[in-house]
Amino acid sequence: MVRKQDRDRDGDQAMQNRATPPPTTDPAMGDPGDALALSGQLCFAVYAAAHAFNRLYRPLLDPLGLTYPQYLVMLALWAEDGRTVSSIGKAIGLDSGTLTPLLKRLEASGLVTRARSRSDERQVVVTLTEAGRTLKTRAAGIPAAIACAMGGDRDRIASLRRELEGLRRTLLAAVEETTAAFPADTPGRAEG
Amino acid sequence: MVRKQDRDRDGDQAMQNRATPPPTTDPAMGDPGDALALSGQLCFAVYAAAHAFNRLYRPLLDPLGLTYPQYLVMLALWAEDGRTVSSIGKAIGLDSGTLTPLLKRLEASGLVTRARSRSDERQVVVTLTEAGRTLKTRAAGIPAAIACAMGGDRDRIASLRRELEGLRRTLLAAVEETTAAFPADTPGRAEG
DNA sequence: TCCGATTAGATTGTGTGCAATCAAATTTCT
DNA sequence: AGAAATTTGATTGCACACAATCTAATCGGA
Numbered sequence: 399m400v401r402k403q404d405r406d407r408d409g410d411q412a413m414q415n416r417a418t419p420p421p422t423t424d425p426a427m428g429d430p431g432d433a434l435a436l437s438g439q440l441c442f443a444v445y446a447a448a449h450a451f452n453r454l455y456r457p458l459l460d461p462l463g464l465t466y467p468q469y470l471v472m473l474a475l476w477a478e479d480g481r482t483v484s485s486i487g488k489a490i491g492l493d494s495g496t497l498t499p500l501l502k503r504l505e506a507s508g509l510v511t512r513a514r515s516r517s518d519e520r521q522v523v524v525t526l527t528e529a530g531r532t533l534k535t536r537a538a539g540i541p542a543a544i545a546c547a548m549g550g551d552r553d554r555i556a557s558l559r560r561e562l563e564g565l566r567r568t569l570l571a572a573v574e575e576t577t578a579a580f581p582a583d584t585p586g587r588a589e590g
Numbered sequence: 591m592v593r594k595q596d597r598d599r600d601g602d603q604a605m606q607n608r609a610t611p612p613p614t615t616d617p618a619m620g621d622p623g624d625a626l627a628l629s630g631q632l633c634f635a636v637y638a639a640a641h642a643f644n645r646l647y648r649p650l651l652d653p654l655g656l657t658y659p660q661y662l663v664m665l666a667l668w669a670e671d672g673r674t675v676s677s678i679g680k681a682i683g684l685d686s687g688t689l690t691p692l693l694k695r696l697e698a699s700g701l702v703t704r705a706r707s708r709s710d711e712r713q714v715v716v717t718l719t720e721a722g723r724t725l726k727t728r729a730a731g732i733p734a735a736i737a738c739a740m741g742g743d744r745d746r747i748a749s750l751r752r753e754l755e756g757l758r759r760t761l762l763a764a765v766e767e768t769t770a771a772f773p774a775d776t777p778g779r780a781e782g
Numbered sequence: 783t784c785c786g787a788t789t790a791g792a793t794t795g796t797g798t799g800c801a802a803t804c805a806a807a808t809t810t811c812t
Numbered sequence: 813a814g815a816a817a818t819t820t821g822a823t824t825g826c827a828c829a830c831a832a833t834c835t836a837a838t839c840g841g842a
Contacts, residue, residue, distance in 0.1 A: 465796095465797065465798080466798095467797085467798065467799090468797090492798090492799070492800090493799080493800065493801090495798095495799070495800055495801080495802095496797095496798060496799050496800070499797080499798085500797080500798075503797080518807075518808070519806080519807060519808085520806070520807050520808070521807095
């Protein structure tokens with residue numbers, strides 16, 4: 399019992415001595431030689447970085463009344479107004495299960511309107527309001543603030559971004575392969 | 591109306607012609623010269639990659655009865671059994687609001703037990719059950735399956751991982767700076 | 783020693799994210 | 813032309829994720 403307590407303290411000590419996440423040699427993160435070690439997992443690095451970004455964005459987006467996913471939606475609409483739910487979903491990788499309530503809240507905030515398309519009534523067209531359009535100017539300082547926080551040089555950041563884009567493409571291709579393999583075996587699964 | 595419809599179709603066409611996310615020159619992703627363009631945002635690349643990883647992991651983890659965050663928790667416990675909630679939280683960057691229900695579900699699945707520490711009753715110690723320990727062997731093939739899906743060479747993946755780890759450190763440091771700046775101005779905000 | 787400050791985990795509330803499913807509309811095939 | 817297949821967005825159900833808050837326990841200072 400006492401030994402276990404000491405071990406917890408040691409772990410905390412290691413964390414406290416750094417303002418940053420533990421290095422990859424921290425035993426509490428798993429044996430570096432072990433394939434299941436957290437420290438060796440690219441997916442965890444991506445996951446953790448994404449969460450860190452969320453935390454950095456929050457104080458910047460709060461004054462605009464936006465959450466980070468809402469900000470992404472607004473970015474997509476500022477880029478191209480009057481899009482369908484699917485179009486927005488494709489741009490940011492979210493489906494209608496996530497988007498519908500999110501868009502409803504944006505509509506409730508007065509930033510967008512949602513209307514059934516006349517040419518295809520299955521579609522809902524999302525249009526910025528004046529307030530939604532105006533918000534862009536207030537959001538204009540955010541990328542610079544983030545870049546400032548990141549401090550790194552532009553080329554390195556752009557390079558990292560391209561690497562991640564390539565990674566995402568590879569991952570999604572692998573997902574499609576896995577999904578595509580099923581219809582051949584069990585046609586009933588095609589709907590999945 | 592017709593013009594707007596055509597625009598939607600054009601956008602969809604661009605998406606359909608690729609099994610992968612659009613290239614950075616897709617106008618629906620924003621003008622590349624615009625700082626607010628989705629395509630130029632590193633945070634979005636991280637966000638999108640994280641989601642892609644989730645999708646890739648899901649079919650692999652489903653047979654083990656685990657979600658991806660639960661898998662991370664198990665990785666932390668396989669690395670070091672008998673940890674407190676805080677210790678797990680520090681390892682994977684989650685707080686008790688997320689962990690408590692998650693751990694309760696793992697306990698309900700019979701993979702872990704949770705007990706108040708005798709030496710400090712504020713703490714809850716999370717211990718693997720036999721089933722929880724045994725699960726590690728079933729999970730052993732997952733990193734290889736993911737690596738296989740990624741296909742890239744190891745050095746490049748490790749390099750990307752290190753870049754992301756550094757990015758996360760930078761981001762978290764920036765978050766702490768922002769948080770630390772407030773107490774000096776408004777002590778009442780120190781609790782935030 | 784006692785009290786105020788801090789900590790650990792739980793809870794509350796809100797907003798995601800995604801699989802599965804559904805209803806209505808549109809497209810495709812016979 | 814009519815039926816089957818597919819598409820679109822909405823809904824249901826479940827599991828996160830995190831800020832704010834709370835209770836109980838522990839720590840630190842007077």
